[in-house]
Every structure is written in structure tokens, then in C-alpha cells.
Amino acid sequence: xxxxxxxxxxxxxxxxxxxxxxxxxxxxxxxxxxxxxxxxxxxxxxxxxxxxxxxxxxxxxxxxxxxxxxxxxxxxxxxxxxxxxxxxxxxxxxxxxxxxxxxxxxxxxxxxxxxxxxxxxxxxxxxxxxxxxxxxxxxxxxxxxxxxxxxxxxxxxxxxxxxxxxxxxxxxxxxxxxxxxxxxxxxxxxxxxxxxxxxxxxxxxxx
Numbered sequence: 001x002x003x004x005x006x007x008x009x010x011x012x013x014x015x016x017x018x019x020x021x022x023x024x025x026x027x028x029x030x031x032x033x034x035x036x037x038x039x040x041x042x043x044x045x046x047x048x049x050x051x052x053x054x055x056x057x058x059x060x061x062x063x064x065x066x067x068x069x070x071x072x073x074x075x076x077x078x079x080x081x082x083x084x085x086x087x088x089x090x091x092x093x094x095x096x097x098x099x100x101x102x103x104x105x106x107x108x109x110x111x112x113x114x115x116x117x118x119x120x121x122x123x124x125x126x127x128x129x130x131x132x133x134x135x136x137x138x139x140x141x142x143x144x145x146x147x148x149x150x151x152x153x154x155x156x157x158x159x160x161x162x163x164x165x166x167x168x169x170x171x172x173x174x175x176x177x178x179x180x181x182x183x184x185x186x187x188x189x190x191x192x193x194x195x196x197x198x199x200x201x202x203x204x205x206x207x
Contacts, residue, residue, distance in 0.1 A: 022084070032099040059181070066191050
């Protein structure tokens with residue numbers, strides 16, 4: 001049975017309206033992520049321009065790499081939100097909060113000054129509870145974000161995705177309580193390498 005003309009018009013109008021609304025939401029998300037990238041890149045540039053100003057710590061650079069990869073890939077795969085058929089304020093608010101987590105992480109990695117600290121190692125270890133708390137929360141929100149894109153999308157990521165997120169959150173809990181330098185070194189570079197590997201395997205294309 002063919003739909004009536006009125007039904008056809010309603011169906012044809014629904015998708016463009018959804019796209020327009022998504023593009024409206026995307027502007028704010030882009031601003032938040034743009035601020036995050038700016039903070040991280042300007043922080044890296046400052047390290048290059050003034051290498052002797054503050055003592056550099058490889059673990060800190062590892063988390064900078066992890067955060068930068070996450071911000072860039074977040075913007076890449078959030079395009080899938082355009083497929084959501086019905087937007088609500090709650091969904092809009094959630095996406096904005098999720099994007100804002102990366103800005104918080106970026107600010108924690110590169111504060112305005114380190115006058116109270118001897119270098120990035122001293123600063124990072126003193127603020128590790130805040131950083132790993134936000135990092136764990138970001139990973140938890142990522143699971144919700146994946147579910148929002150549809151159960152099929154969540155299942156396509158496999159059991160590895162859920163186990164890796166759960167493991168990351170648990171290790172963040174340990175990292176927030178310990179000052180063991182070897183542990184922090186392994187966690188930082190392991191997290192950055194895994195993030196790059198996961199993106200290459202699952203999000204190289206949006207098809």
C-alpha cells in the first residue's frame with residue numbers, strides 16, 4: 001500500500017530537519033573540541049619554544065598524546081550522531097558534557113602556569129586524582145555515547161571495547177592513588193598506544 005502524499009511530505013521533511021538540528025548541535029561541540037585542541041597544541045608549542053622553562057616529564061607527554069588522539073578521533077566518529085532520528089535536550093546536554101570532559105583534561109594537562117611546582121612531574125602527581133577522575137569519567141561516558149548511536153553500533157565494537165573501558169577505569173583508580181613512577185610510565189604509554197590501535201581498527205572509516 002503506497003503512503004498518501006501527506007505521509008510522503010512528512011517523511012521527506014523529517015530527515016532534513018534532523019540534519020539541521022544535528023548541525024546546530026555540532027557547532028557547539030566543535031567549539032568545545034576546538035578549545036581542547038588549541039590548549040593541547042599551544043601547550044606542546046610552548047614546550048618546544050621554551051624547553052627550559054619547566055621540567056618536562058615523559059609521562060605527562062604520554063597523556064598529552066592520549067588526550068590529543070582522543071579529541072581528534074572524538075570529532076571524527078561523532079559524525080555518527082547525524083543518524084540519530086530524534087534529538088532531545090537531554091541528549092544534547094549529554095553530548096555537550098561529554099565533549100567538555102576533554103577540555104577539562106586539556107586544562108589539567110596544560111595549566112596557565114606552574115609557579116607552585118618544580119616541573120610537570122611534580123604538578124601531574126599532585127593533581128593525579130583530578131586528572132584520572134576525569135579520564136575515568138570520560139571513558140564511562142564514551143560507553144553511553146556508543147549506546148546512543150545504537151545497539152548495533154555498540155555490538156559492532158565487540159566485547160573488547162567494554163572490557164578495555166572497564167580495565168581503563170579500574171587502572172585510573174589505581175593511578176589516582178599511587179605515585180609509582182614506573183606504573184605511571186607504563187599506563188600513560190600503554191593507554192596512548194592502545195587508543196591509536198583501537199582507532200585504526202574500528203574507526204579508520206565511517207562506512
